[in-house]
Amino acid sequence: MKFLAAIGAATLGLLAAVGRVTLYAAQTLGHLVRPPFYFRELAIALLHIGWLSLPVVGLTAVFTGGALALQIYAGGARFNAEAVVPQIVAIGMVRELGPVLVGLMIAARVTSSIAAEIATMKVTEQIDALVTLSTHPMKYLTVPRVLAATLVVPLLVAVGDVIGIAGGWAVATGTLGFNPAAYLKNTMNFLEVRDVVSSLAKGGVFGFIAALMGCYFGMNSGRGAQGVGRATKGSVEAAAILILAANFVLTGVFFSL
Amino acid sequence: MITLEDVHKSFGSNHVLRGVDLHVPKGTSMVIIGGSGTGKSITIKAVLGLVTPDRGKITVDGTDITRADRDAFLARFGMLFQGGALFDSLPVWQNVAFRLLRGSLKRPREEARAIAVEKLRRVGLTEDVADRLPAELSGGMQKRVGLARAIAADPEIIFFDEPTTGLDPIMAGVINDLIREIVTEMGATAVTITHDMSSVRAIADNVAMLHEGVIKWTGPVADMDAAGDPYVDQFIHGRATGPIAAVR
Numbered sequence: 003m004k005f006l007a008a009i010g011a012a013t014l015g016l017l018a019a020v021g022r023v024t025l026y027a028a029q030t031l032g033h034l035v036r037p038p039f040y041f042r043e044l045a046i047a048l049l050h051i052g053w054l055s056l057p058v059v060g061l062t063a064v065f066t067g068g069a070l071a072l073q074i075y076a077g078g079a080r081f082n083a084e085a086v087v088p089q090i091v092a093i094g095m096v097r098e099l100g101p102v103l104v105g106l107m108i109a110a111r112v113t114s115s116i117a118a119e120i121a122t123m124k125v126t127e128q129i130d131a132l133v134t135l136s137t138h139p140m141k142y143l144t145v146p147r148v149l150a151a152t153l154v155v156p157l158l159v160a161v162g163d164v165i166g167i168a169g170g171w172a173v174a175t176g177t178l179g180f181n182p183a184a185y186l187k188n189t190m191n192f193l194e195v196r197d198v199v200s201s202l203a204k205g206g207v208f209g210f211i212a213a214l215m216g217c218y219f220g221m222n223s224g225r226g227a228q229g230v231g232r233a234t235k236g237s238v239e240a241a242a243i244l245i246l247a248a249n250f251v252l253t254g255v256f257f258s259l
Numbered sequence: 260m261i262t263l264e265d266v267h268k269s270f271g272s273n274h275v276l277r278g279v280d281l282h283v284p285k286g287t288s289m290v291i292i293g294g295s296g297t298g299k300s301i302t303i304k305a306v307l308g309l310v311t312p313d314r315g316k317i318t319v320d321g322t323d324i325t326r327a328d329r330d331a332f333l334a335r336f337g338m339l340f341q342g343g344a345l346f347d348s349l350p351v352w353q354n355v356a357f358r359l360l361r362g363s364l365k366r367p368r369e370e371a372r373a374i375a376v377e378k379l380r381r382v383g384l385t386e387d388v389a390d391r392l393p394a395e396l397s398g399g400m401q402k403r404v405g406l407a408r409a410i411a412a413d414p415e416i417i418f419f420d421e422p423t424t425g426l427d428p429i430m431a432g433v434i435n436d437l438i439r440e441i442v443t444e445m446g447a448t449a450v451t452i453t454h455d456m457s458s459v460r461a462i463a464d465n466v467a468m469l470h471e472g473v474i475k476w477t478g479p480v481a482d483m484d485a486a487g488d489p490y491v492d493q494f495i496h497g498r499a500t501g502p503i504a505a506v507r
């Protein structure tokens with residue numbers, strides 16, 4: 003009985019949390035379309051989330067693309083299919099690894115920093131101060147960050163896709179003996195519009211999730227340094243899990259319907 | 260004017276406010292005294308709607324604060340937070356001029372900056388702090404920047420949460436004079452929380468003492484010494500023994 007009660011309580015708790023996050027997302031979208039708009043905050047968020055994430059995205063993608071080429075070559079060799087390296091690297095990067103890795107790097111880099119920043123603002127009464135200065139915290143803090151991430155993460159994913167393919171190309175032509183021009187031609191011919199669209203759409207959804215989780219956990223932070231720590235940890239966990247779950251759903255939507 | 264009637268607030272099992280009744284007439288200066296942790300900050304946050312009371316009624320000029328138009332309501336207030344609560348991503352002058360740079364009170368940047376510098380001067384800070392970040396200032400300086408921000412838009416009603424804590428005696432005197440001046444010259448209504456008895460005497464028209472979640476005594480500052488109230492007596496003389504337990 004105790005066991006069942008514990009499962010019941012956990013389920014209810016989870017449902018309540020899902021409800022709160024959904025409500026928060028709906029409120030964010032509601033504020034997104036109603037003035038006032040804080041363009042300066044948006045510009046700063048675009049800079050921090052987009053431009054300053056480029057190095058980490060590029061490095062992640064180039065190593066992953068390179069490793070992918072090596073593995074596909076080794077695996078393909080077992081049934082004389084080494085030649086598919088360009089095609090499989092392209093599909094693997096664009097459909098899955100590009101968006102997922104960029105999403106997870108954004109969760110690590112951006113979600114955590116948003117959560118820690120907003121949670122610190124909360125525990126030092128800066129959020130209360132915003133309210134008394136007639137500024138809605140959701141409009142001033144949440145909307146610019148969520149909007150910026152939703153707009154800019156698809157671009158980061160596009161960059162990651164290209165750099166990942168380039169990493170695969172470099173390894174394949176440098177050490178595996180592929181012809182550089184033929185490799186690129188094979189890549190281009192193989193990729194479909196649907197692959198690219200799904201990649202960018204995933205980027206948008208992951209960016210939304212990453213920034214929303216940072217803001218949600220920051221705004222609901224407990225008191226003191228411990229509260230900030232918990233909020234940061236919780237935000238990254240939630241963002242990573244939601245990104246992976248959303249990836250699964252979106253892959254289903256794009257490729258099995 | 261501000262009126263609180265039977266305001267209650269608990270955090271879990273911690274019953275902080277247990278029926279606060281308080282009346283602050285327009286254009287007067289009320290000082291709230293009381294031990295630390297008795298709920299003074301919570302009381303003024305309740306008036307601003309930052310904390311929702313569990314029970315009771317709060318009105319400003321006769322209007323229930325829960326019914327008032329939020330933006331118009333908040334535009335009348337200025338608030339100095341106990342910890343300063345400066346925005347650490349913005350330079351000092353943009354903190355002070357926050358209200359003047361956006362929203363309904365928005366004005367040109369140069370003008371907003373000039374007002375910010377003028378308000379900083381009034382709290383005893385020179386123009387060279389204007390472009391620094393809050394983290395580069397000492398605690399007492401941050402407090403004064405918070406004070407400058409609270410008065411930047413010339414609000415009708417101003418709350419000061421421990422304005423002189425952490426300041427040297429001379430600066431405390433400057434701030435006391437400033438608060439008094441804002442009330443007498445600009446006709447603002449002020450509510451100040453303080454532990455500093457010289458501040459109380461310099462700032463207050465009326466004094467209210469909060470203890471155990473209720474207002475134990477309230478009256479004109481001139482009556483405070485002769486009130487004969489054991490709680491007030493113990494507090495203003497800083498005695499370790501008396502009805503207020505030293506361990507709380």
Ligand SMILES: Nc1ncnc2c1ncn2[C@@H]1O[C@H](COP(=O)(O)OP(=O)(O)O)[C@@H](O)[C@H]1O
Nearest residue numbers: 270273275293294295296297298299300301302
């Ligand atoms: N957000 C909060 N959550 C839980 N307890 C709180 C919160 N804010 C204040 N308290 C508690 O309420 C009491 C009164 O706090 P406060 O009004 O800040 O006291 P003070 O009179 O020193 O200003 C304290 O015991 C404090 O721990």
Ligand SMILES: [Mg+2]
Nearest residue numbers: 299300341420
């Ligand atoms: Mg306090």
